[in-house]
Amino acid sequence: MTTSTTTTTNNTLHLSEDDTASFIAAVKAVATSASTDQARAILCNVLIEISDNEIKLSATNSYMLTIVTLSGPTWINNINAKFHVVAKHLVKAMPTGTKNHMSLEVTDGVFVINSESKIDHLSMQAGEFPNIKGLTSGYEKVTDKLGVDFALNPKFASTLLKQAEVFRGKNSEAPVVIKAAETHMKPIHMKCNVIDRGEWYALIMPVRL
Secondary structure (H helix, E strand, O other): OOOOOEEOOOEEEEEHHHHHHHHHHHHHHHHHOOOHHHHHHHHOOOEEEOOOOEEEEEEEEEOOEEEEEEEEOOOOOOOEEEEEEEEEHHHHOOOOOOOEEEEEEOOOOEEEEEEOOOEEEOOOOOOOOOOOHHHHHHHOOOOOOOOOOEOOOOHHHHHHHHHHHHHHOOOOOOOEEEEOOOOOOEEEEEEEEOOOOOEEEEEOOOOOO
16 A cells, blocks of 8 residues: 555545556446437437545446446545546546556546646536436345346356446455345345445346246
8 A cells, every 4th residue: 555645635635556556447447337328419428527625427328337436535525526527537537557647637517637647637527417326225125035036148247247346356355145036137246345445336227038
């Protein structure tokens, strides 16, 4: 672990080396759940919520959903913001290599990502991102002990498990916990908690047998 800490100056969040690595992993994990269909432009975005000591990133293509929550004692933050940016632009703005430091700035209509190698200005997109909170509650529900038969799109299922692998990183063996749906047509929930990084959560909609 590095000794540097994450700090805030006005509307700019200066990330430590560890927190930069966590943010990059979160972006890469979440972005693959965004849609690529321009006919559904709002779903081509990643929703970013910054509040208190937490950063949450969410994306969905309506068939699967991913939410990554980054939090911990190193987040020192006085920014409160909620906006969405194009997923592919967010991924492109991430620095490459290791041992990076980034700063995140929220200004009027622009999300600025600054690293040692480059600076990107991402426009905050217009429109109303879907209300996804109600979908996630199923993870806490108790299912019967008999189990439920369900069918999954293998492309989406493999994408989500790859996200979890990317988010947890090479030094973690955190497992993915899969919560079966209450019925064969309810969402199937997945979760992976990574020490010193945060939580990866996903759901996938089953297909009819």
